[in-house]
Amino acid sequence: MASSKVTLRSDVAVSLLEPEKTLRASKALVSHLKSEAEKKAANASKKELLADDDVGSLGETPVFVTFTTKRHLTESRNLKPTKIPTPFPIETDTDKGICLIVADPQRHYKNLVADSEFPDDLRKNVSRVIDFGKLKKKFSAYENQRALYAEHDIFLGDTRIINRLPGLLGKTFYKSQKKRPIPIEIQTRIPKSAGKRVKPAKGDVNSCTAVQLAGEIKRAVAAALVNLTPSTNHAVKIGYASWKAEDLAANADKVVSVMVNKLIPGGRKNVRSIYLKGETRLTSPYLPLANCCKGPETVALPIYLTDELWVDREKDVVGDEEAKTLLAGEKANIGKKRKSLEGTAEETEPVSKKSKKTKPAKVPESNDDKLDKEIADRKATLKKQKKAAKKALDV
Structure with missing residues (x-):
């Protein structure tokens, strides 16, 4: 009898994760969160009557899969969450x-x-x-x-x-x-009717x-929700600390498969690291920055780390010889035009050279005889103009 199980395209796609490694990380994370909850209950001076038990507190502690990519996933912020169906319901x-x-x-x-x-x-x-x-x-x-x-x-x-x-x-x-x-x-x-969708009747x-x-x-x-933002870090909730490690590992595999094959541009080449992350509200020596951070601390376990830091090495990385030629051909951008963001040329202000100190010009000495002669000539010219104007009026 043929199997009735249907395989999805995302399940056939190559996954970045190793199932055994993901399961080990899930078990270690769940064990750590449970031990932290027990320490918190033991160190409590007075037990609150209305406080939840350990299972209840662990049931409210979320577990995430965090992605660090080499490039931003989107250019703009998307306020509409993307749903990823998981083998085990989230809520x-x-x-x-x-x-x-x-x-x-x-x-x-x-x-x-x-x-x-x-x-x-x-x-x-x-x-x-x-x-x-x-x-x-x-x-x-x-x-x-x-x-x-x-x-x-x-x-x-x-x-x-x-x-x-x-x-x-x-x-x-x-x-x-x-x-x-x-x-x-x-x-x-x-x-559709004749290639067009028929509009519903009024009412x-x-x-x-x-x-x-x-x-x-x-x-x-039940789905896992992804809020895509223009950044290189994204977290997706896959369950809670009270779950079985096998269930968390199964959800992690599914979320990673959909993210890498559908939502991350460039696929696995754009993925830098993937972590399993949990929160704990008790200061722990196992956690980095536990003594200097306030509020809930976190613990993260790697389940995938890439060896290549570039999406496309041939385009993003320049060889040694090409880098030397580029550096040798570069000159200081002094007094040159540079292209603005819109593509138009933008003039730069030239650097002004230090001007040499010039000596002040000598003022010529005054001559009273010349000045008196100029004044006398101006008076004579004015008298002639007055006489000419008077004759014109008499006529």
Whole structure:
């Protein structure tokens, strides 16, 4: 009997990680975080009555896969998280509230959530369904946005209005990556007629079914999220410290495969290092900078390190002989034109040479006889002009 397992293209692609090395790093990281939690509980002077147990505290400690690349992944900041499906769901807490932001009208999508085909256990988590119009009307004030942010744990946004949410919700939701709205596809594909898509009739709502909506919500909550920024460092949450090391290793392999083959431009050539990273809130001698940092400290274990520091050695690295010829041919850029960023020539101010000190010119000595003669000649000329003017008036 043939196997029913379907292999994805990303699974066939060559992975950078060695499974055994990733599993060893996962076991070491989980063991370290558990020992730190036990030390913290033992060193506590008074046990808090409302404090969680070790398993609960470890369940809130996230584990990340961090990527360091040689070049930036994007040129601009992308505020829409990218979803990566993982073998083991990231969020499994059934008590977390979900806010669903949809396109107009919201009543149609509330009816989908209340439909009998929608799973009952998931319906309990969907605490609010609101459309973009109501969101803009009720939550445009900063205080209302803060209240909405604190009221729910996960926010899901319709792909039709997801790009309009940053301008409305602002820094309240997008300053950090913790509760950014996750895009979900809740509209159906309109079939084509004669090569063109037929627009829905006025009043009809283009939406999926209740079963499809539930599947979209489950996949969005269970996926690992990537927020691409114009930088060389990115972190992706793959689970929590209370998980099994095998589960963390499986999620790490999947996330690395998708990142390298789909999201990182240049693929494996652009990857410098990959680490497994966990957080601990107890000062530890194993951690670097533990004595000088405040707040949560981190521990990271390498699972991939590249030997080449360049994406393309032939283009990025110059040979010794070529470097010597380039350095020998360079001259000081004094009084030359240089090209500006726009491509137009820009003149540089020439360096002024030190001028020699010149002696002041000698002032000629005054001669009173010449000055008296000049004055007398000017008076005679003025008298002639007056006489000529007087004769002209008499005539």
